[in-house]
Amino acid sequence: MTETRTETLEFRSELRQVLHLITHSLYSHREVFLRELISNASDAIDKIRFAALADEGLLEGDHDFKIRLLADEAAGTLTVSDNGVGMTRDEAVENLGTIAKSGTRAFLEKLSETDPEKRPGLIGQFGVGFYSAFMVADKVAVTTRAAGAGHTAVRWESDGQGTFTVEPAERAGRGTDVVLHLKDDEKEFLKEWRLRQLVKQFSDFVEHPVVMDVERSEPGPDGKGEKKTVTETLNSQKALWLRPKTGVTKEEYESFYRLVSGDYGEVAKTIHYAAEGTTEFNVLLFIPARMPVAFRWGEAKVGPRLYVRRVLIMDHCEALLPPWLRFVSGVVDCPDLPLNVSRETVQRNPILDRIRKNVVKSVLKALEELKKDEPEAYASFFKELGTVLKEGVARDHEHRAALADLLLVESVKTEGGKRTTLADYVAAMPEEQKEIWTLSGESREQLLGSPVLEAFRAKGWDVLLLTDPVDEFAFPALESYKEKPVRAADRGGVPDAVGAPPPAEESARFASLFATLASRIPDVKEVRLSSRLTESASCLVAEEGEMGANMERLLRNAGAGVDVKESKRILELNGSHPAVEALRALHEKAPDDPRVESFGKLLYEQAVIAEGSKLKDPAGFAKRVNELLVKGAIDPA
Secondary structure, X not given: OOOOOOEEEEOOOOHHHHHHHHHHHHOOOXXXXXXXXXXXXXXXXXXXXXXXXXXXXXXXXXXXXXXXXXXXXXXXXXXXXXXXXXXXXXXXXXXXXXXXXXXXXXXXXXXXHOOXXXXXXXXXXXXXXXXXXXXXXXXXXXXXXXXXXXXXXXXXXXOOOOEEEEEEEOOXXXXXXXXXXXXXXXXXXXXXXXXXXXXXHHOOOOOOOEEEEEEEEEEOOOOOEEEEEEEEEOOOOOOHHHOOHHHOOXXXXXXXXHHHHOOOOOEEEEEEEEEOOOOOEEEEEEEEOOOOHHHHOOOOOOOOEEEEOOEEEEOOOOOOXXXXXXXXXXXXXXXXXXXXXXXXXXXXXXXXXXXXXXXXXXXXXXXXXXXXXXXXXXXXXXXXXXXXXXXXXXXXXXXXXXXXXXXXXXXXXXXXXXXXXXXXXXXXXXXXXXXXXEEEOOOHHHHHOOXXXXXXXXXXXXXXXXXXXXXXXXXXXXXXXXXXXXXXXXXXXXXXXXXXXXXXXXXXXXXXXXXHHHHHOOOEEEEEEOOOOOOOOEEEEEOOOOOOHHHHHHHHHXXXXXXXXXXXXXXXXXXXXXXXXXXHHHHHHOOOOHHHHHHHHHHHHHHHHHOOOOOOOHHHHHHHHHHHHHHHHHOOO
8 A cells, every 4th residue: 555645654752762872882983884874785685685586586687686875066065875675665664763752761671671683783773773873874765666566665764852753755676765964074984085084994895895985187179178077986895704714815814804804914813614503604814923013003903804794893803813813903793683772882701702612712722823824934933923913821720731731931942033833842852841931031141040940950951031021921821731830940849850959957057147137137038058050159049839030020010009018938058068158167167257157148148149139238248249359358367
């Protein structure tokens, strides 16, 4: 039945609440209105294409599917037009009034209570997305005609203030025209450059062409420029992630990487696959060869772009990748993913969790392949981005073992600038070595001079040198690797296989001296004979499980708000060293001689310097050293 009159229908009284929610709360950027309307148009075309499989007559001979933008600066209107399935009068009233009829609370409750499998699969369905147009328009008019013989066009119009009108209209063919009467301060959306920018940003990979008529100057017969109107396609329609890997060139991958990452560096690894089964989705991700520009400026964001049916939903979907993979960029496209009412944030749901697990597993596998097949390329990658991966070792128990296999670490036995893997370290361990030994500090050079390494060197055991601040958090969290405990060389004792404990009579010989030193050096928790020193006179160690010197320095340097209580460490002395033996003899002869305390403090201060810490009393240290110099010069014997 054809309508012949104009009807004015009232929205429920909640409409103003609904529009306020949509225009002020559900979208963080008003320009997404164009994404929503193009998405609606694309879905309308998909619907008619599907319907035409059963009834080709619905197409009425029009197979040239397009989404057309028309900017009329004189009228102040922007039109988004499609030749999709269109709507009847009743469908226009129902589809364009759904939210207003259901009410704010009822709509939200209905959406949350609906079975996910029964929710609309097309995210561009008229509803919330359509109403985003009121963010930039003070009036919206929709002229639409449903596909199929016998249908006539209808015009729907509203200013969003409580009512809308429906009346008969004229339209040559099926489809929908959405006309936005833009607000005075939103006329930027009539500019050609702005529309191109938004289509490129949000809808570049929509399957159907988004076109616009533009004026171009072309040379005429007389050599003078003539203005002509030409139709240009604004979107590339090249959804690389939906194409088979064999059909994508290296140049296309590189170009796409630059587009999604904003980085012009090289790609170390490309991950491209389609997941099938219970959850179907397409993935195209890139692992950079070097640190992206965003990292250098401190602007790195987590997560790839999330598309649904080629329409951009989120620039960075944090739910798809953990923070320790924030250097990975690309696209994940899942056509059946449930979205929340705004489509700017994704609901936490089992489908998303499955996608995340699959994607993380794929990235870790790609990194392992890079490490195995291109060790030099992986070493270059790890040098710049390994710190980020180590964050995962410290925080992510689920993936800790896989990440441990990806670690590259310097060691006493590696050449300067070279690194070894934990697997290679373990494979090279002598049979009597049962633990993985580490030593943390600010630089390789400082660590190689540490006296705590002497017993390990004497045994030929390797020690990992940890100079990255995050190592202090990652390796304790690792705890073990391939059933080999990870232990710090400067904490606790060392196994007998490294350094045998001193005989009881030897300890007894030094007991009185050590008691005196412990009472006169307030920063020392204990003084004991060392089983790890072979050349140096002294070193400092922490109890097993306590904070080491390097961790204390890191936390103290972290700045305001970090309260680090200075812990007392254990002073270990080498009983076979001439200086320690001389101090023992002096104490035995004259326990109250002030030189006992002075020389004891010198041994302690040497150990403080060797561990990379600062002296509390550098002036006192210099005075004690000078006294020794004077003594040596006057009485060299």
